[in-house]
Amino acid sequence: MAAVEDWTRQDSTAPAADGGLGISLSRVEKAFGALQVLRRFDLNIPAGQFVAVVGRSGGGKSTLLRLIAGLDRPTAGQVAIGKSQVEGLNPQVRLLFQEARLVPWQRVVENVGIARGPDWREAATETLAAVGLAGREDDWPSVLSGGQRQRVALARALVSRPQILLLDEPFGALDALTRIEMHKLLEGIWRQRGFTTVLITHDVAEAVALADRVIVLKEGAIALDIPVDLERPRRELADPRAVELQRQILETV
Ligand SMILES: Nc1ncnc2c1ncn2[C@@H]1O[C@H](COP(=O)(O)OP(=O)(O)OP(=O)(O)O)[C@@H](O)[C@H]1O
Ligand SMILES: [Mg+2]
Structure with a gap:
């Protein structure tokens, strides 16, 4: 069972x-x-x-x-x-735009994973590592560079393993x-x-x-x-x- x-x-x-x-x-x-x-x-x-x-x-x-x-x-x-x-x-299907469109009052890891349901933090942390942002989970979007924000947006797009x-x-x-x-x-x-x-x-x-x-x-x-x-x-x-x-x-x- x-x-x-x-x-x-x-x-x-x-x-x-x-x-x-x-x-x-x-x-x-x-x-x-x-x-x-x-x-x-x-x-x-x-x-x-x-x-x-x-x-x-x-x-x-x-x-x-x-x-x-x-x-x-x-x-x-x-x-x-x-x-x-x-x-x-x-x-x-996931989309990525020219602007990262992050939620400013959510930390990086929340931006990536929070919409994902159970175990979201683990999946988001793993995906952030895959885009080169290990250790940045608890940063606010406002402290990131443009390239880093786009990495977060990429992680958010990839966290659910889209086809x-x-x-x-x-x-x-x-x-x-x-x-x-x-x-x-x-x-x-x-x-x-x-x-x-x-x-x-x-x-x-x-x-x-x-x-x-x-x-x-x-x-x-x-x-x-x-x-x-x-x-x-x-x-x-x-x-x-x-x-x-x-x-x-x-x-x-
Ligand atoms: N919702 C809409 N209502 C009316 N016209 C629209 C709408 N969306 C797009 N268009 C028009 O359709 C045409 C194509 O727009 P589209 O955004 O697909 O172009 P694009 O190739 O992506 O251009 P760009 O390289 O500037 O982003 C444009 O003339 C645009 O004004
Ligand atoms: Mg366009």
């Missing part, structure tokens, strides 16, 4: 299996009034893939992410995660060195855990450094969809193949 209870409790609180879920959009359209933002949009992202989406401001990148996250609904077409249609927020991580310009506000640190951190965790990742970025070098595949969004459609077949971990600046891919992307954007 006790064993059954234990198992049940674990089932509701233990991390989901890693490996990611696929994302598929078929014939998706999204309009806001007369403004057509996405038009007959088809996209398949296999489980575990790391996709970067680049494109000009106002091109519909955040809109695309919101549809995948279930924060918004398409005007037409279907969005699916794994085998299920998206019909609102999904606990398997899909959606990132909307998460490093855009950070200085160049901190950004490169965050790239290494994200790539390391992604390689270890294998969740499916969609990263929106204005930074083409960032896209090529991190992604398996780069998509250029232009006027509501996919203007370019190219694989990045460079071995990992990648060195960001030196590789001429990376530079050539960046050139190709910049030509399309």
Whole structure:
């Protein structure tokens, strides 16, 4: 009996299996009034893939992410995660934004874990260590640097072991060195855990450094969809193949 209870409790609180879920959009359209933002949009992202989406401001990148996250609904077409249609927020999907959006009156560990239920402190502490913030559990958000706050936000996104991580310009506000640190951190965790990742970025070098595949969004459609077949971990600046891919992307954007 006790064993059954234990198992049940674990089932509701233990991390989901890693490996990611696929994302598929078929014939998706999204309009806001007369403004057509996405038009007959088809996209398949296999489980575990790391996709970067680049494109000009106002091109519909955040809109695309919101549809995948279930924060918004398409005007037409279907969005699916794994085998299920998206019909609102999904606990398997987590989002990270440009601003960390921490709760100022909660300590770091509470920001990461408090919404998680039983054993939250342990899980939050472990995830904070994974993002390089061991020992900072009891700090207030106000004493952290911008990069550290973004690490806390990343930990909060990862603590429930999501199958899909959606990132909307998460490093855009950070200085160049901190950004490169965050790239290494994200790539390391992604390689270890294998969740499916969609990263929106204005930074083409960032896209090529991190992604398996780069998509250029232009006027509501996919203007370019190219694989990045460079071995990992990648060195960001030196590789001429990376530079050539960046050139190709910049030509399309
Ligand atoms: N809720 C909304 N209501 C009306 N229009 C919207 C809404 N959300 C987005 N839009 C419009 O849809 C278009 C695409 O917006 P979106 O935020 O997806 O662009 P983006 O590619 O993320 O741009 P940026 O790079 O500046 O973040 C814009 O013209 C925007 O004004
Ligand atoms: Mg946006």
